[in-house]
Amino acid sequence: xxxxxxxxxxxxNHIIWISIGVALVAIAFMTIFIILMNQPNENEISYxxxxxxxxxxxxxxxxMTVGSTSVKVKLKDVEEEKKAIVPSTQAFIELIQEEKVNKxxxxxxxxxxxxxxxxxxxxxxxxxxxxxxxxxxxxxxxxQGLGDNGxxxxxxxxxxKVKFDDVAGLKEEKQELIEIVEFLKxxxxxxxxxxxxxxxxxxxxxxxxxxxxxxKAIAGEAGVPFISMSGSEFIELFAGLGASRVRKLFEKARKxxxxxxxxDEIDAIGARRSAGNGAESENNQTLNQLLVEMDGFxxxxxxxxxxxxxRPEMLDKALLRPGRFDRQITVQIPDLRGREEILKxxxxxxxxxEDVNLKNIAEDTAGLTGAELANILNEAAIIATVxxxxxxxxxxxxxxxxxxxxxxxxxxxxxxxxxxxxxxxHEAGHAIVSRYLPTQxxxxxxxxxxxxxxxxxxxxxxxxxxxxxxxxxxxxRLVALMGGRAAEYIIFHDISTGAANDIExxxxxxxxxxxxxxxxxxxxxxxxxxxxxxxxxxxxGEKFGDAIGAxxxxxxxxAYIKAQSIIKEHMExxxxxxxxxxxxxxxxxxxxxxxxxxx
Ligand code: ADP
Ligand code: MG
Ligand code: ZN
Numbered sequence: 001x002x003x004x005x006x007x008x009x010x011x012x013n014h015i016i017w018i019s020i021g022v023a024l025v026a027i028a029f030m031t032i033f034i035i036l037m038n039q040p041n042e043n044e045i046s047y048x049x050x051x052x053x054x055x056x057x058x059x060x061x062x063x064m065t066v067g068s069t070s071v072k073v074k075l076k077d078v079e080e081e082k083k084a085i086v087p088s089t090q091a092f093i094e095l096i097q098e099e100k101v102n103k104x105x106x107x108x109x110x111x112x113x114x115x116x117x118x119x120x121x122x123x124x125x126x127x128x129x130x131x132x133x134x135x136x137x138x139x140x141x142x143x144q145g146l147g148d149n150g151x152x153x154x155x156x157x158x159x160x161k162v163k164f165d166d167v168a169g170l171k172e173e174k175q176e177l178i179e180i181v182e183f184l185k186x187x188x189x190x191x192x193x194x195x196x197x198x199x200x201x202x203x204x205x206x207x208x209x210x211x212x213x214x215x216k217a218i219a220g221e222a223g224v225p226f227i228s229m230s231g232s233e234f235i236e237l238f239a240g241l242g243a244s245r246v247r248k249l250f251e252k253a254r255k256x257x258x259x260x261x262x263x264d265e266i267d268a269i270g271a272r273r274s275a276g277n278g279a280e281s282e283n284n285q286t287l288n289q290l291l292v293e294m295d296g297f298x299x300x301x302x303x304x305x306x307x308x309x310x311r312p313e314m315l316d317k318a319l320l321r322p323g324r325f326d327r328q329i330t331v332q333i334p335d336l337r338g339r340e341e342i343l344k345x346x347x348x349x350x351x352x353x354e355d356v357n358l359k360n361i362a363e364d365t366a367g368l369t370g371a372e373l374a375n376i377l378n379e380a381a382i383i384a385t386v387x388x389x390x391x392x393x394x395x396x397x398x399x400x401x402x403x404x405x406x407x408x409x410x411x412x413x414x415x416x417x418x419x420x421x422x423x424x425x426h427e428a429g430h431a432i433v434s435r436y437l438p439t440q441x442x443x444x445x446x447x448x449x450x451x452x453x454x455x456x457x458x459x460x461x462x463x464x465x466x467x468x469x470x471x472x473x474x475x476x477r478l479v480a481l482m483g484g485r486a487a488e489y490i491i492f493h494d495i496s497t498g499a500a501n502d503i504e505x506x507x508x509x510x511x512x513x514x515x516x517x518x519x520x521x522x523x524x525x526x527x528x529x530x531x532x533x534x535x536x537x538x539x540x541g542e543k544f545g546d547a548i549g550a551x552x553x554x555x556x557x558x559a560y561i562k563a564q565s566i567i568k569e570h571m572e573x574x575x576x577x578x579x580x581x582x583x584x585x586x587x588x589x590x591x592x593x594x595x596x597x598x599x
Contacts, residue, residue: 043083045073050084054107061108160220167210167217168345168370169338176329177201177218180304184222184258187302198327199294200305202266202320204312205331208371211308214331215262218306225259227252231268242269242286250293250303258302263290266307267314287316294324313529333369336362346374350381351391361397364444368405376400406457420582422488422496423448423456428577429487430458430502431592433566434480439473446577447586455498456581471519474509478559479566481506486563487574503556510555520551573599 045053050073053059061074064086073082164174183190183197190197203211212228219226229249246269253261263269269286294305307325309315319325334342339362347358365373377392379400384392427446434440441460448456485499518525528536528548537545567574573596580587580595587595 043080045082045084047084047086050086059107160216160226162213162216162220164217164221166345167214168341169334170210170214170331173214173329173331174217176327177214181218181221184218184224184260184302184304187258191300198304199297199323200307200319200325201327201329202312202315202325203306203308203329203331205308205310206333206369207310208369209331209333210370211331212262212264213370215260215306215308218304219260222258222260225256226262227256227259228262228264231263231265231270243289246286246289246293253303254301259304261303261305263305263307265309266319267309267311270307270309270315270319287319291318291324333367334373336366339365339368339373342370342373343377346377350377353389353391353393356392356394356397361401364401365405372404376404379403402459406459419455420448421578422492422498424578424581425487425491425574426484426496426498427456427458428574428581429483429485429563429567430480431483431577432570432574433483433486433563434458434460434476435596436566436570437476437479439470439476440480442589443592444589445586446581446592448581449585471513471517474513474517474519475555475559478506478509478555479562481509482556482560482563483567486560486567487578490564490567490571491574491578506556506559507552510552513555514548514551520548520555522547522551 050059053073053075058076059073060076063072063074063081069086071084071086073084075082164178167174180197180201187197203215205211215228216226227249229245233245249261253259269290271287297303305325312328320328332338340359343358343361361376365376368376376397377400380392380397383399383403384396387393387396389396427448431443431446435443444459446456446458481502484502485495488499489495513519514523515526515528518527523544526540528540576595576599577587577592580591
């Protein structure tokens with residue numbers, strides 16, 4: 001299993017040693033150079049001396065030329081001025097100013113503008129050796145760190161306080177994991193019975209769905225140490241290091257057993273091993289080591305390995321074999337009830353106004369993860385504080401939802417009249433088009449206030465959690481997405497970059513319709529995942545690939561045409577919504593319907 005390549009390792013080791021050697025010689029050289037250069041004569045004081053004198057209050061005046069690191073120092077009871085070299089002008093100025101603030105020091109700091117270009121290069125040359133030295137020292141320290149002879153990895157082995165009660169929702173997930181808790185608490189009971197407990201459990205799920213949280217909760221419930229590490233930490237410069245880190249991690253785990261080992265982002269090490277390209281990569285050695293460790297568990301070792309990933313399709317199949325991560329649990333994004341429970345947990349230490357209803361927030365946040373919900377409540381508390389409210393109010397939460405979902409409100413961003421106009425018609429286009437599409441949700445808010453990357457936004461109501469989406473709905477979603485660009489084209493006879501994100505989202509949906517959901521009759525019920533298998537398309541043939549492209553284009557073109565025709569049918573409505581937006585910047589749900597009714 002463990003086919004490391006020794007020649008390869010040796011070569012890399014040589015490189016390390018040569019680099020360290022070169023660095024040491026260079027450091028010695030630089031140090032001598034610096035000592036020589038900074039050799040103080042009677043008229044010169046060293047930098048450390050200068051600092052002492054400043055803090056002792058012995059300095060009366062410092063004169064410096066901007067860009068030069070050589071300064072003139074006037075000491076209080078010394079007649080002639082001294083010279084000193086400071087490492088960096090900016091840092092030095094800050095230091096003196098700080099000193100002044102802290103100690104009421106009375107140094108006069110006189111800064112003279114630089115006259116003549118040459119002073120700059122002289123100043124720079126003087127600090128150059130220092131900079132190089134610092135860079136080298138950092139480099140050497142880094143290399144030693146990587147040299148695999150110490151505590152190089154950032155792992156934590158701690159008793160955790162998190163309990164299952166701190167994990168909201170995720171009922172089925174918890175149900176599946178409870179037996180692991182029992183096992184960790186009382187392993188003999190299970191072994192006596194001859195029961196086989198999974199060694200490894202893989203948690204699949206989007207970022208922020210609570211994978212780390214639930215892993216910790218298992219350790220917390222069982223009262224065992226939680227040793228964690230992130231897969232990305234294994235990806236290192238020098239061969240063999242990842243593997244040795246894995247070895248150390250498990251050495252530690254064996255000492256602390258019973259315990260939980262948690263490997264976050266396991267896809268970083270557990271990515272599919274590339275077949276047949278000769279050289280084993282660093283990744284593969286690390287992965288091999290992990291497999292060796294997991295296969296080598298003794299029956300009396302009570303260690304459970306939990307791993308998390310949001311890219312299950314990337315994982316090497318070898319990881320999923322019996323005795324390894326043979327149990328896989330999908331950690332779902334929360335449904336309506338889950339969201340309400342998560343909000344409840346995170347609302348505990350916060351103060352809310354009486355009319356705040358967490359259920360309403362849950363209804364408005366379909367599709368958001370636990371981490372995002374926690375973030376919303378935290379943001380709401382910040383916003384309430386800024387607004388000087390005594391408790392978190394409904395409007396603070398609404399603002400927080402917007403902040404987290406659409407990005408930060410950027411009122412200060414410079415925004416030309418032309419941009420505003422394009423945005424107004426673009427957003428009005430989305431709103432009008434989706435209003436006349438039966439499957440699309442009602443508009444909740446339209447705005448031309450820029451948020452995050454978006455120039456404006458149209459928010460839709462989403463008070464329904466759905467498992468399945470029909471083809472018609474996806475098609476109409478494409479039409480709604482094209483509404484912005486279609487309106488721009490009809491009004492200005494030109495199009496803008498403002499639709500980039502709409503097009504990106506639409507393309508993704510259309511691609512999935514054709515290659516994942518089997519919604520194109522020409523292509524048929526075939527799932528094509530080139531990420532999983534780059535050769536899949538080659539097997540199916542070039543013509544097939546062409547057909548896929550044509551079908552995706554057809555969907556997108558059709559949606560654009562449909563969007564245009566809806567807008568042309570409702571030009572007055574588009575006009576009045578866009579004009580209202582230009583006046584008021586934001587239109588709410590009720591107002592939107594009222595304006596249209598008056599038409
Ligand atoms: P993941 O590991 O899946 O990326 P985390 O476990 O790190 O997600 O979740 C981040 C944070 O989001 C948690 O610390 C917690 O505050 C919150 N959170 C996520 N899911 C839940 C949940 N089901 N219940 C309570 N809080 C949650
Ligand atoms: Mg995590
Ligand atoms: Zn748009």
